[in-house]
Amino acid sequence: MGDTERVPSLDTLPAELLYQLLDLLPCENILISVANVCRRFRSIAHAYDRYDIDLRSISKPTFHKICRSIRPVKVISLTLSDDEKTPGQIGLFLSVFHIKLFRRLRHLTLINVAAKDLMTISSQCQLNSLISFTMNARGQHIISPLKMITRAIALPSLCKLSLTSIGCIFDRISWPTDCLLQNLKIQTCTCQQFLTLLSRLPHLKTLDIALYEFRSTDARSTTIHRSLTSLTMSIGHTHITSLDSLLLLTPSLVNLKLIINSCDAEFLSQCFSWEEFIQHRLTELQKFEFFFTVCHHRQDSLFDIETLIDSFRRPFWLEDKRWLVCCEQTKSSKYRTYLYTVPMCISRFKYLKPFRKIFSTVDNLPSNTTCRVSTLIVDLTTRLMSSLFKRDDPNSTTVEFGQVTDLVLFVYGEQIRESMKFASTLIDVSQLQHLSISLYSDIKMDDDPTVYVSTLLKSVRNLRSLAINFCWPCNKYSDNLKSIISMVPRHVHHLQIDARSAKLIKEVFEQIVNLSSVAFRIRGYQPLQSEDILAWLTKRCSDFTFVNTRDTLNVWLGKMEPEPNELLSPNKRLKIND
Template sequence: MSTRFILSLNILPIEVIYHIFDKLNVQTIILSLYNVCKQLNTIINAYFHSTRYQLNFDNMSKVDFIRICRFIQPENVISLTLSDQSTTPGQISLFFSLFHIERFIQLRSFILFCIESDHLNFILEHAINFPLVLLSIQEKDNSHRSTTIDTLLSRIIERSGLQNLTLSLKKDGSDQIKWPISSTIKHLTLYHCDLSHFPIVFRHFSSLRTLFIKYCNMIDYEPIGFEIPFDPVPMHQLTSLIMEDFKIIERPGLQNLTLSLKKDGSDQIKWPISSTIQHLTLYHCDLSHFPIIFRHFSSLRTLFIKYCDMIDYEPIGFEIPFDPVPMHQLTSLIMEEFNFNMSKVKSFLSNISSLTHLRLIGSINEIDFPWEQLIQTNLPLLNQFEFSFYMSIYDDDNSINTDTLIAPFRTPFWIKIKSWFVTCDQFIRDDDNNNNNITRPKYDIHLYSIPVRNRYFHYYSQSIKTTSSTSTDINNDISVMDYVHTVYVNTDIMMATTTTNEVQLQTRRFRKASNLNIRIDNPWPVDFVQHLSSFIDLSHLEKLTLIDESAEDSYPNTPIHFVDLLQQAYNVHSLVFKDKWLDKTCVSNMENFCSLISNHIKHLEIDISIMDDMKIILNRIDHLLSVTFRFINRKQHWPNKIIEWLSTRRDATYSTDLYTLSIWLGKKKKKKRKTCEQMTNDIKRIKTN
C-alpha cells in the first residue's frame, strides 16, 4: 500500500519558513503570499513583528505602497528607499505621515530620491540618531537649502560607522557643510562640487576606496594660493575613481576614467602629459581629442567613445599625429554614434596593431571602404569586428547597390577564416511623399555585421528596400537582432505596400526589443499592426512611444490600429504620446481616447492643451499608477486646480514644474453615504419642486 505525501508550506517548521522569507523581498511576501490562508497570514504577521527587513518603494504603485505600509513595524526596518520622482510624486511626505520617523531605530541604509528641502530638514533632524551605514540624498533643488540642513548633514557625516555617502552639493558652492577631521566613509559620491572639496577629500577621507564625482569645475574656481595637497596624504586605498562632466583630470595611479565632455566642444580640460589610465570612456568628444589620446594615454588598453563628429569639426592645419606614438597596448576600441571620416579612421587604426576587439557604429562618408586590406595589413590580432554603418546617397548612381557593396565581404577571409558575416540594406526613398520640397537622399545604405550589436534599430519595409547578405541563414537565424533594445518605425516608410505573402514569410527578427517608437508621418497603412507583429514580438514590449510629425489632417484608421496594437502588446505598461497626437486624429475628444487605453497601461505621459482633458483622463482611466502631463505652454495655475479637483476623488500625491505635472495615483475615494436627515431633506425638496 503506497503512502501519499502532500507537500504544504504549512507543515514546514517556522524557522524554515522564516528562512524562505529572508530570501524574498517585502513586496513578494505581502502582495503574493498574504491572504493565501489564515495560518500563513499569522506567520507573516509574526515575521514582520520579529524580523529585520528592507523596504524599497521606488517606482511602486500607490495601492501596493499603502498595502505594504499596513504591515510595517518601523523598529524592524534596516533599509528604506523613498522617492518623489515623476512616477511616485509626494511619496516621502506621505510615508512619514503614516509613521513616526523616530521609531526607525534600526535603520542602517537610507536612500532618498528627488526630495524637497522642507522634507529633508524634517528627516535629518531624526536621522542623526539612526545607526546609518549608508546615506544617499538626491535633492530636487538644493539652491535654497538652509544652513540648518548643512549643519544637520555635518553632524551625520562626522558620525563613526557611516561607510557609504551620496550627496548633492550646491551648484554655486555656497554650502556650509563642516567636513569631519577623520571619516570612516569608504564609498563617496558627490554632485556639483568644486576645487575646494578636493583637499577635504584627500585630507579627511583616509578610508575612501571608491569615489564618484559628477559636475565639477576645476578651472573657473581656484582661490589664490590654492594648491591641492595630494602629496602629503596619498590615497593608496582608493581603487575606483569616476568623474563625469569635469573640466580637468590629472592624478597618477588613476586607471579607470569615465568622462562626459561638453557637446559644443567648449570644455577647457587640461589633459595630463602622461597618464596611467588603462580604461577610458568619453562622451561627446570631437576630432581634437584624438591626438591627445594617442600622445598622452600610453597605458590605455580599452577605449570607448560615444557621440563624436569626425567630419564637421576639423581645425585648419589640424593633423592627427598618430605615427610618432603608436598605441600597441590598446586591445579594445568601441566607437558608437559617430560621424566617421574614413580617411581618419584608417589613419588611427593603422597605428593600433594590438587590437583584438573593434566596434564601429555611425554614419560614414565612404561606404566601399577596403576593410579586408586594412585588417590583414594593420590589425593582425583582430578576432572580433562589429560594425553598423549608415550612408545617404543623393545622386542617381546605379553602380552603388547591395550586391556590389556586399561583394568584398564574400571572400574566404571573411567567411572561412574569420567567420564574420555581413548584411547590406538599401532603402529607396519615395519623392512623392516629400511635401516640403526639401533636398532628400535618393536612397539610404545600411551596412552591418551580424549578429547586430546596436541597442537600437530603424526598421524598413521589405517592399521598399533591397537586402544582400553573406549569411545564407540570416532569414532563419532568430538571434540576429537579440541585442536590439529599441525599434524605430516610421509610418511614412511603412506606407509602401506590403503583400500578404511577404508578411507571412517574415520571421520575428526582434524577439527581445522592449521599446517601440512609432513616428507618424502619414496615415497608418493598411494591416499596419499585422506587419509589425511579423517582425517584432509585440508581447515582449514594455514601452510604446507615439511621435506625431504629421500634417493637421484627420486619419480615421489611427484609433483602430492603436487598439489592435495595444491588444497584441499586452505587456506594455508605459505609454508616451508626443506632439499633440490626439489633436490630429479622429479621436477628437478625450472621452473616446480614454476608451482606447487598455488595462495593462500603468504609466501615461501625454501632451495636454486643454485643462479639462486632464480631468477626463484621471476620471476615466482608473487603472493608471502614475501620469505625467506635459503642457504645450507654461500653465502656472493648472496644476493647483487639477490637484484640488482630484483631492476629493482619488488618493494622490504629485510634483510639478513650469511645464509638467506628475501624479502618483492611489485608490478612488468612496463617496460618503447620506444621513437619514439629508435624505429626508432631499425628499422634501423634491416634493416642493
C-alpha cells in the same frame, strides 16, 4: 515511505534557507503575499532583516500596505522616487516614517528628489552604514544636494556613488583628500572636472561618466590613475588625439566602453592606430566596446565604409581579442556613419534600416547584435519611410530587436494602419512595457485612428506605461483622446497625455478607473491654472500626491470617488439621467 517520514515541502525548509529565498523576492511579495500564507511564514517574514524596499512604479494602495508592514530596523536598502509614475512619493514617505529610524540602511536611492525632502533626509538620516548612494535631484537648488553629497562621500563605508543633475554644484563638492570611493557614476561634467576626479579618487576602480566635450588641450594632467580598471564614457564631441591623451591617464583598464555622439570623419579614418595603441598603452584591456557617430553635412562627404572596416579584420581584432565590429551608413534626412562593436553597447537606438548599408568584420553577424537595445525610436513621418511597408516580408516571424521594452513611435496620417503593423514586426510585443505614440495631423477624414491604436494596445499584454500625443486640431483631439482612454487596457498603470484645457483634464479624470498615475504635458498658448485643477481633484480623490513643474502636472492617484449621480462601468464612468 514510512508513516513517520514527511514529504519535503517549502514549509519544512530551515529558516536560514528561506531567508535566502526571500532575498530574491520584491518587498511587496514578502510583506503582502508570503506573510499571509501561514503562521510560520508570517513569523519568517517578521524576523527577516534584509528588506530591500523599492517603491518605484508601485500603486498608491500597495504603497500604503508596505508602509503598514515594514519595520525600519529590518530595512537595509531603500529606493524612493518622485518620477512621473509616483510623484510626491518621497514627501509622503517622510510623513509616515522618521528617516532616522532606518539605522541599518546600506543602500539609498533617491530619484527626482525635491530640495525640501533632501534637506529632511540629510539632517535626519543615519548614514554610518551606507555602502551605496544614488541621487537624482530636481530643481536648481544647491545647498540641499551639496550637503547630502558632502555627508555621503565623507563616509568610510561608502563604496558606490551615482549622481545625476549636479552640474551646477560639482565645483563646490569638497572631495576628501584620500577618498575611499571605488565606484562612481556622474552625469554630466566638464573635462576639467573629470581630471579632478582622477586626482582626488585614488581608490576608484569603476567610473561611468558623461562629458560635454573633450579636447587635447583639456588633458593637462600628470596624474596616472592605476587603480581604475573599468571606464565608461559618453562624450558629446572629441578628436582621436584627444581621446588618446585621455586614455594615457588610465593604463590599467580592463574594461572600456566609449560612446561618442558626434565625431568627425578624421576620427574614424584614424581607427587603424587603435591596434597599436591598445597593444602598447592598454596592455591589460580585455573588453572594448564602442559606438561612434559621424554626421555628414552633404552626401558627397560620405566615405567608403568597406575600406574602413578592413582595419578591424586583422588577427588582433578577430583572433586575439575576438572583438567584432560593424560599420553602417544611413541616407535619410541626414547622412550618418556609425561604427560600433557587436553587440551594440547602447540602450537607445533610432531605426533607419531601409536607408543603410552595413559592413562587418564577419560575414554573418551574431543574432545578439541588438540584444542591449531596450528603447527603439521609429519615426515613420518622413516620406522615404513609406518604402518600409513594401520591402519587409509581412510573413516573417523574426524580429530585429527582441529585447526592446520601450517603443517610441512617430506615425503619419494615412499610413497609421501600416505603421502599427510594421512596428509590431520589429520587436517582440510581448516584451513591451512602455509605449509612446505621436500621431500627426494629416489624417484622412474617413479614417478612425482609434481603431488602429486599440488593436495595437490589445496585443501588448505586458504594457505598463502609455504616452499619447495627438498632433491635430483641438476639437478632433479631444474626441479621439477620450476614445483612446476608454480603450486603455486594465494592465496599463501610467498614462501620459497632452493637456490643452482644464476642461479636458477634468474629463480625463472622470474617465480613468484603473490607472495609478497620470502625467499631463501642458500645451497651448495660455497657461493652465493647475491650482484650480488640484482643488477640484481634492473633492474627487482623497488620497493623491503630485509634482507640478513648469510644463507638466504629474499626479499619483489614490482612490477616485465618483460623483453621486455617476455609475462606474468597467471602462468608464457613465452619467445617470435624473
